[in-house]
Amino acid sequence: MRRTLLVTRRVLTQLLHDRRLLGLSLIVPLVIVYFLKLFLDTMPPGFDAARYAVPVAAFLVHFLAFLLSAMVLVQERTAGTLERMFINGYRRPEIIGGYLLGYLGLATLQAVGALTAVLLLFGLRYGAGTLATLFVVIWLLAIASVMLGIFISTFARHEGQVFPFVPLITVPSVFLSGLMVDPARLPAWADWLGRALPLRYANNVIQEMIRPGGALADTWLNVVALLGYIVVLLALASRTMREVE
Amino acid sequence: MTATTAIEVTALAKQYGNITALQGANLSVPEGALYALLGPNGVGKSTLIRALVGALRPTSGSVRVLGLDPLRERGELRRQIGYMSQSAALYADLSARDNVAFFGGAHGEEGLESRVEEVLELTDLAGRADDRVHTFSGGMRSRVSLATALVHRPRVLLLDEPTAGVDPYLRARFWELFRQLTTEGVTILISTHLMDEAVLCDRVAILMAGTVIADEPPATLLERGRTRLSVREGNRTDELEIDGQPQALAAALRSYGLRESVEAVSVRPDSLEDVLLALIAGEQEAQR
Numbered sequence: 001m002r003r004t005l006l007v008t009r010r011v012l013t014q015l016l017h018d019r020r021l022l023g024l025s026l027i028v029p030l031v032i033v034y035f036l037k038l039f040l041d042t043m044p045p046g047f048d049a050a051r052y053a054v055p056v057a058a059f060l061v062h063f064l065a066f067l068l069s070a071m072v073l074v075q076e077r078t079a080g081t082l083e084r085m086f087i088n089g090y091r092r093p094e095i096i097g098g099y100l101l102g103y104l105g106l107a108t109l110q111a112v113g114a115l116t117a118v119l120l121l122f123g124l125r126y127g128a129g130t131l132a133t134l135f136v137v138i139w140l141l142a143i144a145s146v147m148l149g150i151f152i153s154t155f156a157r158h159e160g161q162v163f164p165f166v167p168l169i170t171v172p173s174v175f176l177s178g179l180m181v182d183p184a185r186l187p188a189w190a191d192w193l194g195r196a197l198p199l200r201y202a203n204n205v206i207q208e209m210i211r212p213g214g215a216l217a218d219t220w221l222n223v224v225a226l227l228g229y230i231v232v233l234l235a236l237a238s239r240t241m242r243e244v245e
Numbered sequence: 246m247t248a249t250t251a252i253e254v255t256a257l258a259k260q261y262g263n264i265t266a267l268q269g270a271n272l273s274v275p276e277g278a279l280y281a282l283l284g285p286n287g288v289g290k291s292t293l294i295r296a297l298v299g300a301l302r303p304t305s306g307s308v309r310v311l312g313l314d315p316l317r318e319r320g321e322l323r324r325q326i327g328y329m330s331q332s333a334a335l336y337a338d339l340s341a342r343d344n345v346a347f348f349g350g351a352h353g354e355e356g357l358e359s360r361v362e363e364v365l366e367l368t369d370l371a372g373r374a375d376d377r378v379h380t381f382s383g384g385m386r387s388r389v390s391l392a393t394a395l396v397h398r399p400r401v402l403l404l405d406e407p408t409a410g411v412d413p414y415l416r417a418r419f420w421e422l423f424r425q426l427t428t429e430g431v432t433i434l435i436s437t438h439l440m441d442e443a444v445l446c447d448r449v450a451i452l453m454a455g456t457v458i459a460d461e462p463p464a465t466l467l468e469r470g471r472t473r474l475s476v477r478e479g480n481r482t483d484e485l486e487i488d489g490q491p492q493a494l495a496a497a498l499r500s501y502g503l504r505e506s507v508e509a510v511s512v513r514p515d516s517l518e519d520v521l522l523a524l525i526a527g528e529q530e531a532q533r
Contacts, residue, residue: 080334
């Protein structure tokens with residue numbers, strides 16, 4: 001645990017030093033939410049903007065957390081610092097755990113920022129329980145996305161090899177996770193493919209919670225699935241991260 | 246492997262797809278020795294060092310450092326080895342102190358803070374310890390990298406071209422430090438392609454095409470070289486070539502008896518570079 005916390009402290013120090021990255025990570029979701037507002041305002045009256053706005057906020061957090069963690073881990077490999085960590089005695093679960101804890105702070109800020117922007121710009125009003133659930137589910141999605149980024153980074157030798165994974169992971173999320181259409185209307189295989197994406201579970205919870213009369217009790221399995229997703233990716237990344245060439 | 250052997254490499258081979266990086270390399274480094282791994286670029290020096298630190302899995306053969314297998318007993322071994330790769334392998338956005346403390350922290354050493362200050366002092370970095378590494382020159386980055394390799398007081402130092410891109414003054418400081426560390430019992434294996442560095446070592450292992458083709462003290466290696474003599478006597482100048490043994494020089498001059506008429510004798514022995522090139526040429530010839 002001591003070494004995990006050392007990695008966390010180092011990651012946090014680097015994030016705080018890189019004010020440009022930190023600022024952009026927080027501002028970009030807000031700007032995109034504003035563009036979404038401009039777009040959805042063109043829809044006919046009676047259009048349910050909330051059905052898209054809150055999931056899009058979740059998607060933005062998912063996309064940024066995934067991209068950032070994947071890139072940073074690959075940079076560790078290309079710079080030789082990952083190898084140096086291993087040689088100095090840091091172990092795979094300690095490095096992954098340290099990164100996860102380090103990025104939790106950023107994920108929390110992104111989740112709060114994107115959700116607040118959506119609520120304010122779209123004038124959405126929810127009860128405290130719903131708001132808390134929405135925040136927690138976007139936060140869990142951010143953690144799952146960090147884990148997904150770490151997992152994907154273990155297959156890349158340099159930054160360029162991460163890029164093909166970006167559209168491969170994030171674009172199908174838009175179409176197959178229920179963000180655009182009800183997954184039940186998709187072909188069975190596409191529906192199953194969507195179940196491999198974390199946004200699917202987050203979107204299920206969000207749609208349930210923003211529905212009038214929606215209750216967490218009716219969607220708790222999706223929260224469990226999201227938690228399971230994080231645990232499974234943690235285990236997988238701990239195995240696939242190459243320590244020895 | 247004897248009790249005083251720090252590094253033992255036996256028939257080590259490493260294949261990367263179709264590329265053979267090492268083929269049957271053997272090496273035995275005694276504890277407290279300053280050992281050079283010499284050879285041109287691409288002959289497997291870095292691969293050999295990376296096998297010693299457990300960063301790669303050999304295709305065949307065995308490696309022991311302080312009697313430990315770098316892969317199976319990595320936890321125990323990593324507290325006892327310090328490694329410096331060819332690239333600085335540092336966090337450019339962290340300070341020198343933060344880098345050294347982060348990597349040193351992995352070992353859970355008592356009194357880490359004071360030890361970090363000690364190695365920063367030792368590597369002449371105390372004045373810039375709080376500056377971020379991206380503001381440093383290549384030589385300064387090498388110093389941070391060396392401080393990082395030293396912070397946990399390793400018994401064995403494995404340094405992959407530690408002085409590449411380092412100015413002559415700093416190189417001299419590095420070698421002073423290496424010699425001081427060996428007097429304290431630290432074993433140092435340094436890969437280099439610089440002959441003037443190799444002669445500063447206790448022994449030199451020459452690596453060629455993934456195999457150690459010679460493993461001797463620098464003085465013995467030099468004796469393998471040829472010596473060219475030019476003896477001027479009146480209008481006549483004799484050009485002679487003898488082997489590098491001191492006895493051969495005496496024998497060659499004996500016939501002249503150091504007569505008054507012998508006006509000048511110039512001696513040009515092979516440098517270590519000449520010896521290395523001759524060994525490489527011989528090896529290439531043998532492989533044909």
